[in-house]
Amino acid sequence: MRPIFDFLEQDTRLASLLRVLLSAICVLVLWQVVSLFVTNRLLLVPPADVAVALFHEIQNGDLWTNAVATVTAVVSSFLVSVAIGIVIGLALASSRLLSLTGGPVLSALNSVPIIALAPLFVAWLGLGFASKFVLVLMVAVFPVVVTTEAGLRAADKPLIEAARSFNATKLQIFTTVTFPYALPFIVSGVRVAWARALVGIVVAEFFGSFAGFGFAILSASQTFDTARVLGYVFVLGAMGLIGSVSFAALERHLAPWRQE
Amino acid sequence: MTALLRVDNVDKIFSRRGKTAVEALRGINFSIEEGEFVSIVGASGSGKSTLLRIIDGLLEPTKGAVFVDDARVEKPGRDRAMVFQQDSLLPWKTVIENVAYGLTLAKSPWPQASKVAERFVAMTGLAGFESHYPHQLSGGMRQRVNVARALAVDPRILLLDEPFAALDAQTREIMQTELLKIWQESRKTVLLITHQIDEAVFLSDRVIIFSARPGTVREEIKIDLPRPRDLELKRTPEFVGLVDHIWKLIEAEVRLGVTASEG
């Protein structure tokens, strides 16, 4: 056993991948065993059933239809949120007036659970793409705004002074110091935004849509098809995980000096 | 012969609304000839860094002025370059990019800038580390990069703010001899701030002693020790005598500074 443990503790990509796989397998096995004892299939279905349900959805094409609806809405809205969030964050960080007047409003909005307004958005914008797009935008934009402003304001004073001492212009200070310094902060905001965007899209689809993962989960749960519900939740979880891991990797890549 | 750098009656008072004003510098007067190596020693908080910032053009004096070649200093310029007390390398740039930073800010194209930077990387003993990042270097190496970055813009006056303060004793001594070598090769005018009296005496033609806050020029001492100097010099009675003399001059001030900052 010893050498196996030693191998898994290594800090390599292979070892960390194996660690994830191993813990996933443990969870699946445990789940399968527990579902041998809990036999109410409304409460708990074994992972094998979930896999079958998911496979069925792939075969009949529903998974694809729903994926197209969800992914187009969430990705387009997420990208727009990031762009708008960075622009607003830049504006707030560059103008004291804006940050004094707009800042409190934004942080108030940030702490309001905007997701609760989902039914209203659906009423205003109707069923389908528009209401999903706007709801996702509303929940995903704030983390980007907040981290962009904070990152731009955090820039190290000595670095700025060194740039000034070399006669740097305001624009040069921004491009060579302030912005690179803020970049990893912004990416961490983007990572949070992606997680929030996924929650936003599911809720939006619960309330008003004819297609998408949220829609599929809702309709499956209305027919008490727990395996199908969990199948779609699994797909959403995978999307969340992939986003989170890749943005975290990007953050590390952009700011390797913060690791040590 | 007119001086290259002239500090003329400089006062600096930091005043911010709602806070008591801090008088950092009062009536500072001195000048430095071309090619001279001058050090400033003084208690912590006596305004040494503030004075260097004013000379560099980062801060405005409250009264008085600084002149380089009889031109009044109003902002940072290419004739001066500063090595800061704090770590101020860009962590996302490699050694070579950091050394070339001042040149790229001055719009020098990369092939030229990197060629110049390479020369100073080699001069400061960093050859082979061009593509390392600052966090992969030791403290001593980071300070070499700082010095190389300042030298690379080919300033007439090099302003050094306690560049070796964070280094251990051995590394500091090595850096001192290397700084002397670089100074002899490049014939720059150097103004160095330091806490170490023996460092000031070892390196300088002249040592300016500051009083505690508000900083004033307490005394100027000419160091007539022969050059080129090596570490042997530090054990000669002349050297020890000079260090002792300066130490006595600022002892009271340092004690004042220490008790003030503790209290």
Ligand SMILES: Nc1ncnc2c1ncn2[C@@H]1O[C@H](COP(=O)(O)OP(=O)(O)OP(=O)(O)O)[C@@H](O)[C@H]1O
């Ligand atoms: N931007 C500032 N605003 C207000 N006060 C300041 C500012 N910069 C420096 N001071 C004050 O001016 C005084 C002199 O500071 P300075 O950093 O020049 O001292 P120093 O001689 O370099 O000290 P040390 O040897 O510890 O580096 C200190 O009392 C400091 O608190």
Ligand SMILES: [Mg+2]
């Ligand atoms: Mg200082």
